[in-house]
Amino acid sequence: MRVMRYLVIAVLLLLATGLLVFGPRANADRPKDRVVVSYWEKWTGNEAEQMKEIVNDFNATVGKEKGIYVEYLSMSNINQKTLVATAAGVPPDIAGLWDAQVAQFAAIDALEPLDDLAREHGIGEGYYKRVYWEACHYNGKLWALISTPAAVALHYNKRIFQENAAALRKAGLDPDGVPKTVEELDRYAEALDKLDARGRVDVAGYLPMEPGWFLVHTPYWFGGQLFDAEAQKFTADSPESVRAFTWVQSYSKRLGKDSMTEFRSGLGGFNSAQNAFLVGQVVMEQQGPWMANYIEDLAPKMNRRAFPKEQEKGMSVEERRRNYEWAAAPFPSAVPGLEKVTYTGFDVLVIPRGARHRKEAFEFIAYVNRQDVMEKLCALHCKNSPLTEVSEKFLREHPNPYIGVFEELAASPNAKPVPPVPIWPEVNEEMNNTIQQIYLLEKEPEPALREAQARLTEKWERFQALQRARGSTGVVAPGEGNGSEVRR
Amino acid sequence: MMRRAEWVSLGKGLGFLSPWIFGFLLFTAIPVGLSFYYSLCDYSLLQAPLYIGLQNYRDLMADPVFWKVLVNTFKYAVMALPAGMVVSLGLALLLNAPIKGQAIYRTIIFLPSLVPTVASAMLWLWLFNAKLGLINTILRWFGIEGPGWLTMPQWAMPALAMMSLWGVGHTVVIYLAGLQDVPKDLYEAAELDGVGPLSRLRNVTLPMISPVIFFNLVMAIIGTLQVFAIPFIMTQGGPARATYFFTMYLYDNAFQYLKMGYASAMAWIQLVIILCLTGIAFWSSKRWVHYQGA
Structure with missing residues (x-):
């Protein structure tokens, strides 16, 4: 029995020593001379x-x-x-x-x-x-x-446009075209909507909340912004913002709040083969250029409409585009003359x-x-x-x-980034809550945005006061923007 | 005066305790003390704390989101706590009955509590799916159009409270242990006196397991007031902050908005609230908790 015990201890010691001598080294890959x-x-x-x-x-x-x-x-x-x-x-x-x-x-x-x-x-x-x-x-x-x-752009499904050519033409729209204004986008969306037997949304031509990642930046397409970097103040309740979020709310009103929320809850995850855009449940949506990669991974057929992928080599961009079921175009603006608007x-x-x-x-x-x-x-x-x-x-x-x-x-003068605000994560949360209240028809846009503006202003002033109190340089004075302009 | 041998003995004792003492001081006592100091400061982790007195507490009192999350948390506790207590006790009573396949039933009830939180959350996301979810599909068989459980503000909170029952397995096990500790002779005496099953439950079982009920109550108070993981995964506080809870707002303030002082003040308020409620539970326990041999 005693021999057995010593044997077990010896084996364990041997294993431990082996691990110490030959085991992995945290710094093994690091060259010593660099x-x-x-x-x-x-x-x-x-x-x-x-x-x-x-x-x-x-x-x-x-x-x-x-x-x-x-x-x-x-x-x-x-x-x-x-x-x-x-x-x-x-x-x-x-x-x-x-x-x-x-x-x-x-x-x-x-x-x-x-x-x-x-x-x-x-x-x-x-x-x-x-x-x-x-x-x-x-x-x-x-x-x-x-x-x-x-940069974000409007992505639309060309195949579904063609399948609904008659409905689009009836609405006075071109199935080979793309919405040029927000008003036209709404008409396209309505013509492409499909309801099920219960009168609930089955296919949405367009839904601002899907995926809704950039909803907070919607005022950009309405000629507005959430934060005026020059004046160093929030503008959440500006007429442009009110117009932007009234437009977002109009989709809940048109489709019905319950129908819209039910439809959204039935959609698959973004990074899944059930992605709403990939399965054609949402015909148009706001997305970034990465969408092409997701389509290639999750629905490769959409990228092989006319010929095998290998044939694309050496083709011009225009020729390549024929092979894709979908297309991207600038998201339409609500302001005449305001073109190539994007959030970057x-x-x-x-x-x-x-x-x-x-x-x-x-x-x-x-x-x-x-x-x-x-x-x-x-x-x-x-x-x-x-x-x-x-x-x-x-x-x-x-x-x-x-x-x-x-x-x-991205090169357009109307390309806008996340506002240069140190408290942006807090602002984003506050605005997302306000936008949800608006599209769930819990509040009307104007009073909801007025309340949000008051809260954001209070948070912003408090942040600035505290930064000044600690003598920090992290406060931008009005007129200086985010400072990059000063350098010019 | 302590003798030399006693000093040596004390030294040895403290020596053996020292890993715990150092650990406690370093990882619990000092951070707790510092968090109270930070609650009186503006502190972003990177900049030196700026002492602002009670300003964080004053700001919290004027912060509508603070009140919203506080009310939400109490609402959740009011729904989830009694439901959890009643369901788990009920299940324990059923599982305590001497029936065939008892061990299998016990295992089935306990199993869900072994499922990792994230996996449970993903499962329930599908169950609650308004269009394709099992719950609404079953409701549709009876001609009822189920709501958007997690997408409508008025339904999201009850849905989460309902989901909390999924993990009652642990509590059931504690109740079962308590139930098995009730002396058989008390039941026999009651039966000889002609006491019916309901009366036996009320006059024998419940008083005898009252210390267990009390323990579960205190744990449930603490647990429901600190609810975080499930709503964090399933709803992220939405829709429209309907499921935004105290601990989630505290976390956001600390790690998303980098307002450590504000978050520390929230943590101390949470501690006081839990202490008060636990204190009330202890105070009331004198009237309804019966300890054997006491």
Whole structure:
């Protein structure tokens, strides 16, 4: 018995020693002769792998040449983890955040300014499309550079348009065309709506709430905005906002609130083969350029309408577009003459305050922003480019044959980003609640927006007062916008 | 005066306790103390805390969302707590009956509480689906057009309260343990006196398991007032904040809006509310909780 016990202990000790000697090493992949730059990124799945490809390219080329090695870690809840790590004094050298965090983190001194580094690398105002360059600034300083950007456009199902050609023509609409105004969009939507035997919505021509990710930015298409960066004040109850959200509410009134909520609750998840747009339950919707990738993954037939995918090689964009059941066009505006309006969301790379390898980290950020690298990443992620210069190859070979539409939208003077407000996450929540109350017919748009405006103003003034009390520079004075204009 | 041997003994005792003492101080006592200080500050984690006295508490009193989430949380507690108590006790009484296949029934009742929270939430999202969900499909067989359970503000809260019954398995097990502890001779004596089943339940079973009921009540008060994961996954507080609860708003303030001071003030208010309600439960327990041998 005793022998058995010693034998078991010996085997366990042997295993433990083996694990210690031959087991995995946390730093095994790190080259000893290079500066290791830690990079945390929010993407998971395919997008994370695609960024990993860029990181590997860097490590094998520029990184090798300059003695830098980027250690890439993909994770969820990155904003919280970055913040906690920064507060603890052990931040990553680079963090991949969302657009709304630029002003929020900059205002609380969580980021390193990048102006000097960008200048050294020749990255300046003209290098970027205006909307992205401005959105990377807050209070006169550059805090981030783009990793991948986007712009939103109207996506519509050409096949369903054709199947309903008679109904569209009867309504005086062109089945080969696309809505040019909000009023026309409403008419298209009504002609394409289908009700079931109970009189409930079965197919929606268009529904502002589906997927509804950009509802809060609806005033942009009505000539308004939620925040006036020049005056540094909210404008949630402006006539344009009231008009915008009255339009959103009109869909609940026309289709019936119960019918609309029931219809929405029956729709499949976005990243599933039951996605409402992919199965034709919603004929038109507001989406970004990434939609082409989702369609390719979840409903590949929609991208092979006329011929096999391989035949697209070498074709012109116009020829390629014939192979797609769907199309993208600028989302119509409600204001005559106001064209190519879009909301531009984007992902950013930042250097958290206290990062140990600021210069080396920026080498990687600058590498990502090199035109060829940026175009590779944006093509992989199925996004448009944030840069002013876009190669012909990028436009021709991009997985989204309508990428030109998004490029034009992003370059338009009517492209608008997330407002440069440090309290944007709170504002967004407040506005989303208000919008839900409006489209669930719980409140009329005007009083609901007036209340929201009062609450937002109160929160904003309180934030500014506290920032002033602590002597922070994170407050923008009226007339300065987000500061990027001051630099010009 | 302590003798040398006693000092040595004390030292040894404290030495063995020291991992817990350090752990408690470092991870509980100091953070709790700091959170009270931060509740008196404007604090974003990155900037130094700015002392603002009771301003966070004053702001909370004037914050309509604070009152909304507080009312929502109480509404949920009023629906979920009694329903959970009655259903779990009822199930425990049924499962305590000596019937064939008792172990199987007990397993079936307990199983749902082993399902991970996220999986349960996804399952119930489909059950509550207004168009394709099982609940509305069954209602349709009887000619009833079911509501949009999670998409209509007036139905979302009752739906979540209904769903909370899915996880009563743990409570049922505790009740069962209590029921099996009731001395058989009390039932025999009652039976000899000609007492009926309902009267036996009222005069024997309930008083004898009253300490268990009390324990479950206190746990349920704490649990329902801290509800977070299920609504966070299923409704994100919507529609129109109908299921936006206290802990969710606290979390948003801390980690989305980076208002740690405001969130700390909320946490202290939550603690006081739970303490008061638990205190009331303890105070009332003198009248209805009977301990064996007391």
